[in-house]
Amino acid sequence: MKRRTVIQGVGVLGGVAVTGGLLAACGGEDAPSGSSTTSAPPAGGATTGGGSAGGTELGATSEVPVGSARFFEGENVLVTQPTEGEFKAFSSVCTHQGCAVSKIDDDLMVCPCHGSEFSIEDGSVERGPAKKPLEAREVRVEGDTLFLA
Ligand code: FES
Numbered sequence: 001m002k003r004r005t006v007i008q009g010v011g012v013l014g015g016v017a018v019t020g021g022l023l024a025a026c027g028g029e030d031a032p033s034g035s036s037t038t039s040a041p042p043a044g045g046a047t048t049g050g051g052s053a054g055g056t057e058l059g060a061t062s063e064v065p066v067g068s069a070r071f072f073e074g075e076n077v078l079v080t081q082p083t084e085g086e087f088k089a090f091s092s093v094c095t096h097q098g099c100a101v102s103k104i105d106d107d108l109m110v111c112p113c114h115g116s117e118f119s120i121e122d123g124s125v126e127r128g129p130a131k132k133p134l135e136a137r138e139v140r141v142e143g144d145t146l147f148l149a
Contacts, residue, residue, distance in 0.1 A: 089139035
């Protein structure tokens, strides 16, 4: 009896983990209406209320300088504004060995670990050792506020 209880418990935990993974993978526009949304979002993944279309609020558009970028550490994302009013977002996980690309040097996003540099235009590699571009993320502007979609 006891062993069976333990096994069932593991099954439930496994289901929760899978559900969490699916939610994270699908995190985006509209929440699925028919599925369970009882599990809380992962830590640091606070979503906004107030009737917005969803997504994680990053901050004000004015926090991202034109022709440069800003690192949002809590979300592991870099938001760039190559030209005024045009916002792009990239994962801050360096494609070399996974450090956080946390430094901004004018129009470059710089990894402090080995010095790889990435373009604010498209996340492409400007200088190695990284060989692959930063992964693009979706960013949405609502009024003067940036949301990670
Ligand atoms: Fe970023 Fe090596 S981990 S340059």
